[in-house]
Structure formats: structure tokens, C-alpha cells
Amino acid sequence: MKTEQYLQYCICTFVAIHTLRYDTAITPAISFTTGELDGEQFVHYDSNITEVIPKTEWIKKISAVRPEYWKREREWMWRELEDLQHLLNLAVELFNHTKGVHTLQRVYGCELDDDGTIRGYDQFGYDGEDFISLNLTTGTWTAAKPQAEIMTKWDPDGRYARDRKYYLEKECIELLTQYMSYRREALERKVRPEASLFQNHSSSPEVVCHATGFFPKALNISWQKDGEEVHEDVELRETLPNQDGSFQKRSVLIVTPEALQKHTYTCVIQHSSSEKELVLPVSERRILRGRRNTFL
Structure with missing residues (x-):
């Protein structure tokens, strides 16, 4: 299925x-749908779990709004998978593929340039080969091979093609703009770190x-x-993600008890959420346990 040619052309325009x-994809084992915004997967759905799974923090926030x-x-997504299963059945019948595994x-999707230019595409592949695509100019389906029979059975009056044209040129662009706004808000938010100093034991x-x-x-x-x-x-240490989409990081200072008594040590944390540094005196550290018993 040559679905990448269109996207490659668009990328090469340097706009x-x-x-x-x-x-x-519809397969005998599993059917699934994934959504991507600017190449980043943000949602996943498959027929086994029948649930929409958010893949990014910003999409989770939409449910609150x-x-x-x-x-x-x-x-x-469930209705779309049903529609595609119907089309797959028609294709198997058309090509007389009564045996074997077929997919x-x-x-499909839409694109929005910074200058306001919009584009859309809707392409199907059968067993890895180009099958049917939507001509957005005419609002009609075109086939890689003469397949008038399947087009008549699948979209006899062309209403579905017209609906898809409207979706790609209007609703999809509105969703794209909305998702970009949610993502931008999520990426631009700034949350101050909670900081602490500790030793596992006093020695x-x-x-x-x-x-x-x-x-x-x-x-830093x-x-x-x-x-x-x-x-x-x-x-x-490396920066690690938290379950709520925030991050955590730690740094370890190797120092003797004598040096701690003789000198003043501080931990300094810098983050874009605050113009001021967080300065933590080591003298105020927490001791999680008492002096370790060296005989244990």
C-alpha cells in the first residue's frame, strides 16, 4: 500500500x-485504530479491549473539558471498524479470496499549513496493495483497478464519499486546530519542583x-x-517520568561525615518554573534511618 508517497511529497516542500x-487495520486476529498528531501517537483503540487508550498527557486533559x-x-472507532469489516468482506468476495488471511x-487525515492551506486524504489498501482512495476535488472514490462492482455495493449513491470530503475539509481541520491548542497548552505549562535532601542513614x-x-x-x-x-x-541521575506526566530527578553527593561538619554544603535546583533558584542546605537533610549496624 503506497500511502506514504503523499506525505513524503508534502514534507519535501519544506512548508x-x-x-x-x-x-x-482489519485483520482476522485484531482490528485497531491509532491517531497521530504531527507524527506523535496520541490515541489507540483495538477490538480486543474496546476502549480508547490515551497515549499523551495532553489528550487526557480533553476529557476534563x-x-x-x-x-x-x-x-x-467501533462503527468505523464495522464499516471496514463490511468493505473487507466485499473485497474478499470480489476477488474470490475464499481461503487464506486477508487484511x-x-x-486518512488532514493537513494544515501555517499559511492556512488545507489538504486531506483517505486511502485504502487490500493485502498491502493500493485499493481505493478519495478524490477530494470531485468528492468521489477512485480505485487502483476497475472495481465498479464493489463501489456500487459499498457506497451506491456516493453519500459516504461526500460525507468524507466534508469531514476532511472541515471537521478534521477543526479537530486538528483544537488538538494543537490542547497540546500547546500542555507543553507550555510550568510546574515548580518539590525538593528534598536526605541520607539513607546517618553514616x-x-x-x-x-x-x-x-x-x-x-x-538542573x-x-x-x-x-x-x-x-x-x-x-x-537521569530524569524519570511520573505517572501524572511530570518528572523527577536526583543527584547524589559523595561526602564524608568529617567534611559535612567542616564545610557548608548546599544543593541548588534550577527550573524554568521559577526565576529564583531553590537552595537546600545539606545541614537540614532528613536522615531516613539511624546509624547502620555494621554487624548486620
Whole structure:
């Protein structure tokens, strides 16, 4: 199925393009639909679980604004899979493919340039070969091979083709614009980190500076000794995601108890959510457990 040629052409024009794209496949084992915004998958649905699964944090927030969203999406995807199953059955009958495993694929979506230009496409493939596509200019279906019989049975009066043309040129563009707005709001939000300092036990040589609950992802943790930045004996751990879409990060300072008593150490956290640095004195750290028993 040569569904990528259209997209490759658009990318090669070097125009800023935003895309909303859906991929659907009907197979004997499982049927599924995925949605992508600018190449990032944001939603998934398959016939086994019959639930719409959000894949990004920003799409989850839509349900708070539009409570009916998930119900509508689930019903719409279920109906689409039923329609495609009907088309697959017609194709199997048309080609007299009574044996073997056969699949139907669909790729459709819309594109919006920064200058306001819009485009849409709706393409089907059968067993990996081009099958049917929508001519957006005429609002009619065209087939890779003469298949008048299947077109007559599937969309006899052309109403579905006209509905798809309206969807791609209007509703899809409205959804694309709306999704871009939700994503932009989610990506531009800034949440201050919650910070803490601790040692696992009083004799541990490791002091941990931990920041969590922050967004966006970029955050810097550094250490100072008597006001001077420390680079040695520091282990900066990778940034990890939290379940709510925020992030956490920690840095470990390797230091002896004698040095802690002799010098003043601080952990400094920098994040875009605040113009001021978070400065945590090591002297105020929490000790999670008492002195470790070396005989255990």
C-alpha cells in the first residue's frame, strides 16, 4: 500500500505543516485504530479491549473539558471498524479470496499549513496493495483497478464519499486546530519542583538531592561547598517520568561525615518554573534511618 508517497511529497516542500492522521487495520486476529498528531501517537483503540487508550498527557486533559469525548471516540472507532469489516468482506468476495488471511488497511487525515492551506486524504489498501482512495476535488472514490462492482455495493449513491470530503475539509481541520491548542497548552505549562535532601542513614557517605513533580522536563541540580560549585564526587541521575506526566530527578553527593561538619554544603535546583533558584542546605537533610549496624 503506497500511502506514504503523499506525505513524503508534502514534507519535501519544506512548508511548516501540522497533521492529524488515523491508521486503521482489519485483520482476522485484531482490528485497531491509532491517531497521530504531527507524527506523535496520541490515541489507540483495538477490538480486543474496546476502549480508547490515551497515549499523551495532553489528550487526557480533553476529557476534563469535554466529558463526552471518550464515549464519542469509542463509538466512532467501533462503527468505523464495522464499516471496514463490511468493505473487507466485499473485497474478499470480489476477488474470490475464499481461503487464506486477508487484511484491509486505511490511512486518512488532514493537513494544515501555517499559511492556512488545507489538504486531506483517505486511502485504502487490500493485502498491502493500493485499493481505493478519495478524490477530494470531485468528492468521489477512485480505485487502483476497475472495481465498479464493489463501489456500487459499498457506497451506491456516493453519500459516504461526500460525507468524507466534508469531514476532511472541515471537521478534521477543526479537530486538528483544537488538538494543537490542547497540546500547546500542555507543553507550555510550568510546574515548580518539590525538593528534598536526605541520607539513607546517618553514616552513609551519600547525600541525595531529589526534585519531583516538575514540568517541563529540563531541570538542573548542582552542589556547592562553601559557596563554590562542586563537580567531583557527584552522581547526577537521569530524569524519570511520573505517572501524572511530570518528572523527577536526583543527584547524589559523595561526602564524608568529617567534611559535612567542616564545610557548608548546599544543593541548588534550577527550573524554568521559577526565576529564583531553590537552595537546600545539606545541614537540614532528613536522615531516613539511624546509624547502620555494621554487624548486620
